[in-house]
Amino acid sequence: MTNTLFPLILGSGILVATASGLVGSFLLLRKMTLLSDALSHIALPGIALGVLFHFEPLLGGVLFLFIGVFFIWAIEHKTKLAVETITGVLFVTALAAGSFLIPEENLLETFFGSVTRITVPELILQGVVALLIIAVIIRFLKPLVLSSIAPDLARAERLPASFLEFLLLTLIAFTIAIGISFVGILLMSALVIIPAASARNIARNFRQFIGWSVVFSVASLTIGLYADAIWHFGPGTATVFTGAFFFILTLFGKRDY
């Protein structure tokens, strides 16, 4: 079954990886890389509920991520708690609740990713959501970049700071949700962070930074999916190894900044 679906898996994967590469660049700019790592765990209870009650786990994941993101955003704006504090509390609670709820047979694939049981509607849904993420980022590229690198200047230009922040958090949530079935909850941040970190090593300007981030992300997931199809050791693991390999390579081509 995996073989007949492989072209569709690859197509959907490339779109998801493109979205991850773009979102990852912003996380790196905002120094929010660990936030995305923690955030991915918040999807677990949602996925567990989907598995238990036989609805699409992806939707459960998106729902929980979205609620999580909204809480983080709202609490940050209403209280003076640091984002890391809120995320820290939320993510361990979600992880505990999720591991308690999810059937043991689904635990490993949710953690490390698996495409053996993925369905055609899921793949299409992931691809469509990825396209939407890419479109929104392109539409709001400049305001998102400005508010990420110079929040004060962005506010002086009357850019809607909290809207942009919420938009970015939402984009992160959706990106994580659609990437989980490929690389799993524990490894998802690898698809988001490693490509952007590698890109920054060699980029001389912003265009190159975003471009390389997408290239590394797509290349990592593509190689990861092929490796999994041939040797069956999990697309998540193979993707992370590939990404880490690229990162090491870029260290040798590192610019002086």
Place this chain on the structure above:
Amino acid sequence: MEPTTILSVYNLSVTLGHKRIIHDVSFSVQPQEVVAIIGPNGAGKSILVKTLIGLTEATSGKIEWQPGTKVGYLPQRFHVDHYLPMTIKEFLDLKPKRAFSIHEVLELTKLDTSWLKRPLAHLSSGQLQHVLLAWAILDKPQLLIFDEPTENVDVVGQESIYTLLHNLQDTLGIAMMIVSHDLHVVYRYANTVICLNGKMVCYGAPETALTTDKLSELYGNHAFFHHHHYKNEE
């Protein structure tokens, strides 16, 4: 309010948390006027300008802008991540609204076009300030607010930025609000001075407003005149 007045501020007060930062400040800015805001450390100078442009909320009072007024703002601190992969051109391209082309702005701010390819992260703080000035005038503002940095900018750099501001005022007719800790700047460039120490201690032309009494009231003692230049302001 005269029809041409760019900005009118009435009885402005700002309280942050439980701390009263600014109390009952009123003034106005006319086209092409250069207004200097001076005062000791923690007098609320930066907070005042941030309140004017909406970065900080006013507790009471009224701020009236002439409709359609564009404001350029150079913050006191602008931190660029050392690893940010972005050229000066890419940075200037991020400006949402532009009235000048990037090349016109480079010419106005006396920057060479070779700067466009330089990475933002590699600039000294004086050079960064120069680029921020280009950023601030890209949409041809009627008022430029310059919150003078108090750290890490060399004296020569400051001298050239003031020459540049002065030129811009001549060529573009921009009004300016300058937050400064240097009385020299006030006497040399400003038409009007606001002495701020939580409340407004003096307001008017520097020659008449800056009396010895007012300055003593503002800074507490005369030691300021001789040493303030060399101190860092928090």
